[in-house]
Amino acid sequence: MSFPSRLxxxxxxxAAEGRTALIFYIVAGDPAVSxxxxxxHALVEGGADAIELGYPFADAILDGPVIxxxxxxxxxxxxxxxxxxxxxxxFREGDQDTPLILMGYANPLLSxxxxxxxxxxxxxxxxxxxxxxxxxxxxxxxxxxxxAGLVQIPLLPAGKVSDPALLRTEGFGGFLYVIPQTxxxxxxxxxxxAVRQAIERGRTLSDLPVGVGFGIKTPDIARDFACHxxxxxxxxxxxxxxxxxxxxxxxxxxAADVRGxxxxxxxxxxxx
Numbered sequence: 575m576s577f578p579s580r581l582x583x584x585x586x587x588x589a590a591e592g593r594t595a596l597i598f599y600i601v602a603g604d605p606a607v608s609x610x611x612x613x614x615h616a617l618v619e620g621g622a623d624a625i626e627l628g629y630p631f632a633d634a635i636l637d638g639p640v641i642x643x644x645x646x647x648x649x650x651x652x653x654x655x656x657x658x659x660x661x662x663x664x665f666r667e668g669d670q671d672t673p674l675i676l677m678g679y680a681n682p683l684l685s686x687x688x689x690x691x692x693x694x695x696x697x698x699x700x701x702x703x704x705x706x707x708x709x710x711x712x713x714x715x716x717x718x719x720x721x722a723g724l725v726q727i728p729l730l731p732a733g734k735v736s737d738p739a740l741l742r743t744e745g746f747g748g749f750l751y752v753i754p755q756t757x758x759x760x761x762x763x764x765x766x767x768a769v770r771q772a773i774e775r776g777r778t779l780s781d782l783p784v785g786v787g788f789g790i791k792t793p794d795i796a797r798d799f800a801c802h803x804x805x806x807x808x809x810x811x812x813x814x815x816x817x818x819x820x821x822x823x824x825x826x827x828x829a830a831d832v833r834g835x836x837x838x839x840x841x842x843x844x845x846x
Contacts, residue, residue, distance in 0.1 A: 580700055581673045581748045584623050585783045585804060594800035594843045597785060598836060599626040599677065599809035601644040602661050603653020605820035609828070610653075611664040613816075614674075616829040620836025624673040626703060626807070629658040631679045636705050640810040644817065655682045659697040666698035675727060675748070677703040684715070691715075691722035701725045701748050709740035716745025727751050730776050732768075741780045749783040749805055752776045766798060773802045793842030800843035808839055 588595045598617050602610050617625055630648035634641060655678075662674055676683075676699045683690060683702070694702075701724055704712065712726055719726055725747035732755050741750065754772035769786060776784045787807030790796050796806045815835050819828055 580671065581624060584673060585749065588623065589783075589804070594803060595623040595783075595785070595805035596621055596796075596836075596840055596843055597624045597626060597787075597805055597807045598622045598812050599628060599787075599807065600812060600816070601628040601630060601641065601648050601653075602658035603630060603648035603651050604644045604813070604816065605647060605828075606651050606825075607648075607653050607657050607661065609825050610661045611668075612825060612829050613832055614661070614665045615668060616833040617836055618669060618672050620833040621840030622672065622836055623805070624675060626675045626677045626809070627658060627662065627699075629653075629655045629676060629678040629682065631682065634679065636679075638810060640814050640817070644813045647817070655686075659694065659699070662698045673700045673748075674698060675701045675703055677705075680704045680707040689722075691718050691724055695722045695724050699724070701727055703727045703729070703751065705729060709743070709746070710737050713740060713743055713745070716743060720745045728780065728782075729753060730772070730779065732772065738779045746780075747782065749785045750776045750780045751807070752784055752786045752803070753788050754786060755788060769799055770802050793838045796839050797842040797845060806839075806843060812836075 585595055600613060600617065614625055630645040630653045632649060634645045658676065665674065676694060702719065704726065709728060716726065726745060727748045728741050728746040729751045731753045752772045754769045773784050773786060783804035785805035785807050786799050786803040787809060790799060790806055790808050791811045796808065799806045812835065816832065819831055823831060
């Protein structure tokens, strides 16, 4: 089963239900590599429609302090890109339906063997988000990604896009990730007008469903964004939630807490 059909079906289902898709970001190996598959299942149980699984990187310069610290914790716990793929394989043993998107920096992926993309897909990954690989550079890799059965999720940052037509290039897919403000992850929440304008701009540039992320810190904010987008993406808020509880919770309790955290966002956007 390929990623486009997995994610396309999920978006189609939510649209038919009149509901907005919910996507969560989590760092592979934070707080422990052995716990990560369990946390991924907890996200799904809490209502996640897709998961962005970040593979840790030592110099996550595009991210804010919350995700940078999570990357460091994961690396200290022994995580890596290979460990991330092992986590994906273990998750897939119990879930063949939820789309998994690997998110991180380009170099660890592009420095792998020529068949590296195929290895990602064989592990059970479905797509990529590479914030430091803009569309004009990504197009060179799209044929290899397509051949492996992967898509790259295109990012639409705030401000001018140098080559907006590239967003329609075959190989970009899944959804259009709209970022309504400049700055690193975990920053301030954009105001409602900026979010609406960013989503409307995205719909003029791509036929893909539009997901909006960055600054979705609370269920109320997620509900407000869900009124306009096809998906809302929660990242730093979940990573910070895990950090606050990891040192004092058992694995079972942490998984239950993560499931409950996700459920509050699911209920909020379903009420939008």
